[in-house]
Amino acid sequence: MRLFSTPAAAIALGCLLLGGAPAWxxxxxxxxxxxxxxxxxxxxxPKAIVLLHDGILDGSAFDAVWPKLCARFKIVRYDRRGYDxxxxxxxxxxxxxDLDAVMKAAGVQHAxxxxxxxGGGVATDFAxxxxxxxxxxxxxxxxxxxxxxxxxxxxxxxxxxxxLSQGRLADAVKDPYILTPGAEAERAFVVADITAHPGNFGxxxxxxxxxxxxxxxxxxxxxxxxxxGEVDIPDVHAHAGALEALIPGARRVIVPNSGHxxxxxxxxxxxxxxxxxxxxxxx
Numbered sequence: 001m002r003l004f005s006t007p008a009a010a011i012a013l014g015c016l017l018l019g020g021a022p023a024w025x026x027x028x029x030x031x032x033x034x035x036x037x038x039x040x041x042x043x044x045x046p047k048a049i050v051l052l053h054d055g056i057l058d059g060s061a062f063d064a065v066w067p068k069l070c071a072r073f074k075i076v077r078y079d080r081r082g083y084d085x086x087x088x089x090x091x092x093x094x095x096x097x098d099l100d101a102v103m104k105a106a107g108v109q110h111a112x113x114x115x116x117x118x119g120g121g122v123a124t125d126f127a128x129x130x131x132x133x134x135x136x137x138x139x140x141x142x143x144x145x146x147x148x149x150x151x152x153x154x155x156x157x158x159x160x161x162x163x164l165s166q167g168r169l170a171d172a173v174k175d176p177y178i179l180t181p182g183a184e185a186e187r188a189f190v191v192a193d194i195t196a197h198p199g200n201f202g203x204x205x206x207x208x209x210x211x212x213x214x215x216x217x218x219x220x221x222x223x224x225x226x227x228x229g230e231v232d233i234p235d236v237h238a239h240a241g242a243l244e245a246l247i248p249g250a251r252r253v254i255v256p257n258s259g260h261x262x263x264x265x266x267x268x269x270x271x272x273x274x275x276x277x278x279x280x281x282x283x
Contacts, residue, residue, distance in 0.1 A: 027085060030105045032098045038085035039078035039102045042070035047135070047278055048111035050103065051077040052119030054141075055204040057193050057261070058084035061116070064267035065274070072275060076106045080122075082203025089206035095122045096129050096210070103133065112136040112278050117260065118143055118204055125210050127220055136223040136281050138274060139243060141236045141260050146212030153235040164201050169194055177233040179259045186264040217246035224250040225277045229258035229265070236260065 027040040040059075049069060051062045059077040069075050080098065081089040099122060103111065112135045115123030120142025127134040149157075156175070163172035169191045173179070179186050194200055224247045228240045237254075244252040253273060258265040 028105065029085070030101065032081075032093070032101045034091055034093060035081050035089055036087050037078055037081060037098055037102060039076060039106060041074065041076050041106050042066065043072070043074045045073040047281070048074040048076065048108045049274065049278060050099070050108070050111045050113050051075065052099070052113060052115040052122055053077075053080070053083070054117035054119055054261075056200055057190065058197060058200055060084065060193060061261065062263060065263055065271045068271050069274065073278060074108065076102065076108055076111070078102045080119075080203065080207070082199050082206060084197045084200065088199055088203065092206055092208045095207045096126050099123075099126050100130060100133075109133065110135050112138065112274075112281065114138040114140065114274060115142055116140040116263070118207075121145060121210075122207075124213055124217075124220075127222065128213060128216055131219075131221065134222050136225070136277065137220065137247075138225045138227060138277060139240075140227045140262065141229065141232055141240075142226070142243065143236075143239065144213050144217075144243070145210050146214030147239050147242060149235055153233060156233065164194075177231060177236075177259055179261055179265060180231055180257055183259070183265050186261065189264060190261065214242070214246065217243065218248060220247050223277070223281055225273065226250055226252040227262070227270075227273060228252070228254050229260055229262035230254055230256050231259045232262075233260070 025041045027038050029036050029038050053059050053061050058079045062077055066075065079086040080095060081093060110133045113123035113126065120139040121144045123137055123139065124144045127137055160172050160175060173187045173190045226240045226243050228237055240252055244250045255262045255266050255269055263270040
């Protein structure tokens, strides 16, 4: 995992060092069922947060928000199998079991889970399987099992898959829903990350299909915040609305001037959302 791979994250780290840096542990590679997973931790606050990346980028996607979160909370992030520092899966695997293993290895008994896109699906599955281990959920442009995509979404996905398979990353990240038109630095970050870690593309296919959970969302009893970028694809906004309606007490927020990777474009706003949400948790 590439730590502080963006200028914003490096500057934030420098500021933290001037005022006293939070404790940070070097990445660790731990055994999981049939494979290995790399994770890292920082901070020592009384509340813990686990960051779960999307299906194309890896844990470094949270570089710009990592330093400030580490100053307030104990933070854990990891690369799912086949992403960045985690070796590829040799066979289909259980992503929920891997998350459980990471939390135990990090010494975290319960935490708020922040899941982006497919990472939000993993977080939701985990919350249903291990409710006592979850303090809260922040689902960011999340995709959970059971939500049916539109034809428009499927055609757009096929276009992205084709471009990525052809190595046309610069064209793929021009997709109007990933980032806003002026986010050139963030677009360059996405291209650089996938170029440096080509295994990211397609790694999600090794996750075992879980059961549909749309009918079980009412079982989630922890505070839940649903976050979407303003220009994200309509399916994501519709999905967010369904999650808001089906998870008891869930609240939805739309972040202006951002797309699917809103934590890249609006790290300050994203950090403030997380901090406010976690600080308000009673547990």
